Amino acid sequence: MDAPFVYRSFSTGGTSEAVLLKAALDGDLDRIKGVTPFMTSAQSGDISTVKYLFDHGGDLMKADAKGRTVLHHAVCTGSCTVTEFLLSKGIPVDIDYGYGTPLYHASINEQDKTVKILLNHHANVPSCILSYFAGADVNGKGSIASPLVFATGHGGYTNFIGLLLKAGADPNIPDDLGNLPIELAAARDCREEVEMLFPLTSPIPNVRNWSIDGIISHAKLEKEKPMDEEHVKVRKAMLKSHADKAFRRKEYAMASKIYTEVIDHAGPDVTLYSNRSLCRLKMGDGEGALSDAYQCRMMQPDWAKACYRQATAHMLLKEYKQACDALLDAQKLDPGNEEIERELR
The missing domain is CATH 1.25.40.20 (Ankyrin repeat-containing domain)
Incomplete structure (x- = not known):
């Protein structure tokens, strides 16, 4: 041929x-x-x-x-x-x-x-979206959020939402703040998801214009309102839990995406930057991992783990002198740490 x-x-x-x-x-x-x-x-x-x-x-x-x-x-x-x-x-x-x-x-x-x-x-199928394929409850009974809430809240899962609805997922189960999946989709301005959810969602009392356009307009207005401090804490904890679980399943891209959402939602947090740095390292994104490591060091200069995150990012980028310098900084902050000592050998 x-x-x-x-x-x-x-x-x-x-x-x-x-x-x-x-x-x-x-x-x-x-x-x-x-x-x-x-x-x-x-x-x-x-x-x-x-x-x-x-x-x-x-x-x-x-x-x-x-x-x-x-x-x-x-x-x-x-x-x-x-x-x-x-x-x-x-x-x-x-x-x-x-x-x-x-x-x-x-x-x-x-x-x-x-x-x-x-x-x-x-x-x-990503277990946090369609775990019911493995026999779990389609509505995520007992979990922090239903699969529909997770999918509509994060975006990128439009096709899965259709599958969830066909499997009998209930679109009237709210998130931790009382928002229904249709409101979460509308807040992201995803008209396609709103159209899928609309026929199966019960009218929301405070949405005066119960239509697809009315829901999207209402959600956008609600999104602009500041969230009270207690709600911010609850949401931060919920999203971090999702991210940690995704990381343990080795779904690093998803975990990184959720950590980013937590940071955007709740503000800078050294632990979140450290976790996202590790995700990016696992994904082979040396520059992203290094950027987050630098952020950690700026926020908490005396934290040995921040130095270690910086070192591992430099090693991925084959910047060995900078990696050694960062490890020596980590060693000064945490002398005797076996992991740091092993990397320096």
């Missing part, structure tokens, strides 16, 4: 097709960092090119600089045929390099068809 694409020789002279093919498969054609023609072909839905590259050594497990594999690229654009083909070749349906699974990316890009394909291949 002839290649379904044509390579041009570099200006420095002729280059064999075999060398160019290897460069393409390795993502080394000076395009987007780490993005290979295998990935771009999957993204465009070009099944013949995808098959050709796979047959010539295309790596199903290779990720680009943002942690996206060829499967991620296919599902994000709704390339159903390519998605089915890749899954048939053995790529793990839940492959995740710290930036989210293919199901997560398909969902936030609102690709219903590839979401269904992934679910049919038994993709794991």
